[in-house]
Amino acid sequence: MQMSEDLTSPKVTLTFLNVSKVISVPAKMIDPKSKAKFIERKLLDNVSGQIHPGQVVALMGPSGSGKTTLLNTLAGRNLSGVTGDVYFNNVKYQKSMKRKLAYVLQQDLFFESLTVKQQLTYTALLRLPSNLTRSEKLQQVETIIDTLKIRKCANTPIMLISGGEKKRVNIGTELLTNPNLIFLDEPTSGLDSTSAFALMETLRQLALQGKTIVTSIHQPSSQVFQSFDQLILLADGKTIFMGRPSDALSYFGTLGYKSPEQYNPADYVMDLVNQDMEVREKLKEAYITNKVSVYHRNSVTASERYLIAEPTENDLNFKKTDNHEEILGLTKNSKWPIGFFAQFRVLYRRSNQLTGKQQFTKLNIIQALALAIVVGLCWLRMGFTESSVPDRTSFVFFIMTFWPFHTLMGGLMSFPFERSVINKERASGSYRLSAYFMAKSVSEAPLKLVLPTAFLIIAYWMANINPFFPVFLGFLVFELLAILVAESIGLFIGASTRDVKHGLVIATVTLLGLLLVGGFFVKSLPHWLGVWAKWLSFFKYANDGCLRLAFSRNHQYICNLNGTYVSKCRTQSTFLGKDALAYAHVNLGIGQNFIVLFGMFIFFRTLAYLSLRFIKDKSGRT
C-alpha cells in the first residue's frame, strides 16, 4: 500500500504493566437484598504484556472475561477505575495518542444510506491532516478501497452490502489515517469461516507493513488460531496464558489438561476456560506461579518455557535523551486534524446528503400540499365579518400547532439514531461536537422550512387571512420560528433521553401541557397556574404574534352578529381588526412575541447541544 509521505508514522511497541480495572456497580443490580449501595467488581486484574510491530496478537477468553475492557483500556477509552500503565514506544498513554491508533468496534456503525466510497471520503476529509491536499486525501480513499478489497461494492449504499464487506468498510474507515497501532474488537463475529480467514489475511498483510495489531476473537478456526503471533488468554479479568498459540496446548498439557487428538486447539482452549470455576482458578494460579518464575528462575520448568515473559519497567528502555513524543510523531499543536470551519463544511455537506433524502420524500411533499389544500378549502375565502373572527383565530391556532408538533417529533428522533455513530467518530477524535451540531442545525433548517412555507403560501391565500403582503411575510416568520423552537425542544428531549419511548412520552406531555397552559382550551386557568404557566408556552407567543398580524393594518370588518364576538358591534356596523384582539385574549405585541420566541429558540438549541455533550451513555459499558 503506497501511503502519502505525510501519512507515515512511527512503528509502535505497545507495553502494558499491571493493568487493573475496578468499577462500582449498584449493589441492587447484583443482589436485590443487598444493604450496601455499591459493590466493587474487578474487571481486569494485573494484566501485563508487550506487543511488537509486525505482530498480530489475539485476545481470547470466555464471554465476560474482560477482552473488550482490556482493548478499551489499551486504546485509552473508558479509563475510569483503571490502574497500571500503558506505553506506546515507552511513552505513557496520553489523550493526543488516540489519533495515532485505530479502534475497530465490534458493531459496524455508519450512516447506512451513504455509499462505501462516500463513507470513506467524508472520513478522509475529516480525519486526514490539513497539510494534505484534497486530491491526496481522495487518493488515500482509493488506496484503502484496494487494500481492503472493497472496490466491487464501492458505490453501493452500506445498508445493502454484506456483513463481511461492512466489516471491511469499518476497518477501512479506521485505517484511512494509516495508524500503526490497530485494535479490533471481535472483527470476525458474524462472518462465515471463509470471510473470517480472508479478513485475517488482510490483517496479516497490514502487520507485514510493520503495524501492531491486537484483536479479540471468539472462536477462530484452527488455521486462523495458528496464524497469530501471540495469544493472550483471559478468564475473569486475569491472564491464564500468554504465549505462542502453538505452545498453548503443550502448556496446558504440563498442567494436566491434555487435548484429545485432532481437536481444534482454539476449541480446546475455549472449552478449558469455559469449564467450572475450580479449573479456572487452578489455571489462574498456575499462570501466576509460572510467570513469576520466568524472571527469577535459574532453570526453566516444563510449564514456564511455553509462556512469553511479562514485561517490567526495565524493558521499557527509557533513554533520557530521547524525545519520546517526537518518536511517536505527536506534535503539541495537532489537537484536530483540520480546523473548525473545514470540519463544519464537510459535516454540512454530509448532513445535507443524509437529511435531504429524508425530508423531500414524495410522501412528505404530498402530505404538505394535500393538507394545505384541505386547510385552504375548510377556511376558504373568509369574509371580513364579525362571524369570521373565531374562524380566523382557529386558523392561526391550527397552523401554529400542526407544524410545530410535526417538527418536534422529527427533532426527537434525530439524535437517538445518530448518536452511536457520532460517539464512535468522536471517540477517534474526528471532529468537534460543536462543528457537528452547527453543521446539522444549519443544513437541516432550510430543508425543514421549505414544506411549511409551501403549505402557508397555499393555505394563507386560500383562507384570505389579510391581503397585505408584509402581513403574510410576518406570518411566515412566526410560523418558521415556532417550528425552529419546537424542533429545538425535540432535539433537547432526544439528546437527553436514552430511550426513544421515554422521549416520546416526555415530548407528548410537554407539547400537550404547553398547549393547555397556553390558554387555548381552558380560558380561565386556575389562578396559581394561569398567572405564570402561560408564559412558558411557545404556542402562545407564536399564536399571539400571528393574531396581531392577522388583525393588523386596520382592515375594516362588517358587524353581522350584533356584538357576539366583538363588543364594538353592539353599537356600530363596522369595526377594525384591532377591535377583534380582545376576543382572542392577545397580550404582547408583535415585536415582544418575536423576541421571546427567538430567545426560546436559542435557549433550547443550547440546551440540546449541552445535553448531547454532557449526558453520557448510561449503559456505562466498559
Ligand SMILES: Nc1ncnc2c1ncn2[C@@H]1O[C@H](COP(=O)(O)OP(=O)(O)OP(=O)(O)O)[C@@H](O)[C@H]1O
Ligand atoms: N458498566 C458495567 N457494569 C457492570 N459490569 C460491567 C460493566 N462493564 C462491563 N462489565 C462486566 O465486565 C465483564 C467484562 O466485560 P467485557 O465486555 O470486557 O467482556 P468480553 O470478554 O469482551 O465479553 P464478550 O466476549 O461477551 O464481548 C463482564 O462480566 C461485564 O458484564
